[in-house]
Amino acid sequence: MIASNLLGYGCTDIVFSNGTYWRQLRRICTTELFSSKQVKSFSSIRREEINSLLKSFALFPDKSPVNVSATISELSNNIVIRAAFGGKFEDRGLLLEIMREVLECFSGFNLFDLFPSLSWLDVNTRRKFVRLHSKFDSVLEEILKEHLKKQQQQQKKKGDAVAEYDLVDVLINVKENGDFEEPITMDTIKSVILDVLFAGTESSATAITWAMTELIRHPKVMAKAQAELRQAAIPFTENSLDYLKLVIKETLRMHPPAPLLVPRLCHESCQILGYTIPSGARIIVNAWALGRNPIYWDDPDDFKPERFETSAIDFKGQNFEFLPFGAGRRICPGLEFSLTLVEEALAKMLLHFDWELSNGMKPNNLDMMETFGISAAKKEPLFLIPILRVPLPDC
């Protein structure tokens, strides 16, 4: 795609690369960036950010509606940006603005992606992409320089490596010390960080917002989830989230944040439902449609978390009717990172607060439209009134 070529350092990121180079990046993802150990190391960032969000809800003037979509999006941005770049990041506002522009470029339909030989005709789009690329490249360049400086200073001071690693530190370390068939460059680090920012921020926020939307439309489900959490001992254990986990599964079935999987290439010509799919064709799997297909699901348009109570179907890529995180070698490497955030944020929002619609709005009148783009976020922002029920911990 033109956007991935011009904006994504010539497709050197994880999503758009392939072959040996992509395999190296995937290995780095599973063993370094999103390993269970690394995800655990971000737990204090997650806790701090979620607690400060809860505090802001509690301080909201009585009976005023909060823009849940916007605050959750900010929560997810803060966590991913802190995990990627460390605590202090002054250009956050500028980066978020550039990210919004880049996402728009990836979301639109570009005729020249279908007719690449004519792409030279599309001068305006190319000019816009090149300008945008140079804007975020200078932000990332600055971040890398600061990290390199910090690492050198720490090494001089302590004689060993940096104590607390953010994702940029991890990538610099891997680049310096790894043994690779294909070179990992500074541009690789920038493009991987772009993937983390784009794949990692909106997707988790979208899942949390859809879950809250479905819960407010289904008060009995909301009450059951809250009862489970309010009876549980704190800190939560695995069992205290049993019903919430079903709610999250059902949300991801009906509203997969990434409705279309990463494009695949057909290796061998084959027949599907009487159509010939030629070798070399680009295949796009529609995870949204699979999750709503009446062949696989009873009442597919109804929100019923209980359907998963007695079912072994899971989203780990083994059940092809339920692929919110994809499947196979391209399955989402951020699955554990995002699930821990989605579970913890929802659990605490439901434990501490009751939620009401504003202005006498009825649950059935909520707008359920999705945005048009690579992520299927809720189109209209969700406004809810938080009512504090269980006191917040001293954060």
Ligand code: HEM
């Ligand atoms: C609820 C949250 C998330 C959902 C629903 C989600 C979903 C997906 C899906 C469907 C894919 C394509 C998989 C395929 O084609 O088989 C994907 C790929 C990817 N995701 Fe996620 N994702 C989420 C969160 C994250 C997070 C938090 C990160 C990183 C911080 C992340 C990083 C990536 C990357 C790098 C890829 C590309 C993998 C590759 O091409 O090898 N995702 N994700």
